[in-house]
Amino acid sequence: MPTSRAPTVRQRRLGAALQRLRKENELSADDVGWRLGWSASKVSRIETARIGVRESDLRRLLKLYRATEHMRAELLALSHEAGKKGWWADFPELRDDLATFIALEDEADQVLTFESQAVNGLLQTEDYARRLILGWDEVMPRPPAAIDRDLQVRMRRQQLIAPPRSLRLTVVLDEAVLLRRVGDATVMRRQLERLVELAGLPNIELLVLPLDADHGAGLSAFTLLEYAPAYEVTFPAMVHTESRTSSQIQDETVTHEYRREFQWLVERSLDQSRSVEFIQRVNAERWAR
Structure with missing residues (x-):
């Protein structure tokens, strides 16, 4: 059935930023999944904005990726905006x-x-x-x-x-x-x-x-x-x-x-x-x- 649950650009930005951080740390989706007790597909779906990411999960990812305090604050703020529903x-x-x-x-x-x-x-x-x-x-x-x-x-x-x-x-x-x-x-x-x-x-x-x-x-x-x-x-x-x-x-x-x-x-x-x-x-x- 058709759906208008298309991800916002905010969600896409967040996913792209998390993917970049993962790669900078030379981690595969399997590596991240193993360390956090997730499936690799969950990591992939977050990065491609097919699913949202809870704040608690985002904090775990940012800690794993050793994000700076500034980057952590920016991505948490972006996550808050990404959670808002688009009018469509x-x-x-x-x-x-x-x-x-x-x-x-x-x-x-x-x-x-x-x-x-x-x-x-x-x-x-x-x-x-x-x-x-x-x-x-x-x-x-x-x-x-x-x-x-x-x-x-x-x-x-x-x-x-x-x-x-x-x-x-x-x-x-x-x-x-x-x-x-x-x-x-x-x-x-x-x-x-x-x-x-x-x-x-x-x-x-x-x-x-x-x-x-x-x-x-x-x-x-x-x-x-x-x-x-x-x-x-x-x-x-x-x-x-x-x-x-x-x-x-x-x-x-x-x-x-x-x-x-x-x-x-x-x-x-x-x-x-x-x-x-x-x-x-x-x-x-x-x-x-």
């Missing part, structure tokens, strides 16, 4: 892959995204989002309650870009997104007006890749999520790609490649000022008729 847990019927992405997105410090098919979910109006969800429902019918839930989740995600969170977001939109009709002309007109409005926020950079720009790299849509260090624990960037299902990749080589791809797109896109003017012109010429 209130939607237990979410697909696992979507819940995982939401958990990663929720704590990102910066998001870089290229969209070639539709407006990014963080920027969608409710009518535009509903039409996209209903369109998929025509292919794979679901109960009305599931459609309402998906719309509610998408709108809830948008709190990230508003104060006080004000997530830093850079979006490259292929011009085709502005021309491709979702719903009727009214839906499109309001969506493009919303894009112009959001481009005025200090934390949002919105760029348009014109159709006559170089598309030679043939890049597909992707999202790169980056994280600031917290509790002296670095969390690596993640790449999210999506087709029928979504996937997240944490490999440093891969994320570096996507960062280069995003820069390639930025260099071929209009700057923000010209992009806003471009969106307004498309709206007036195509959707305001």
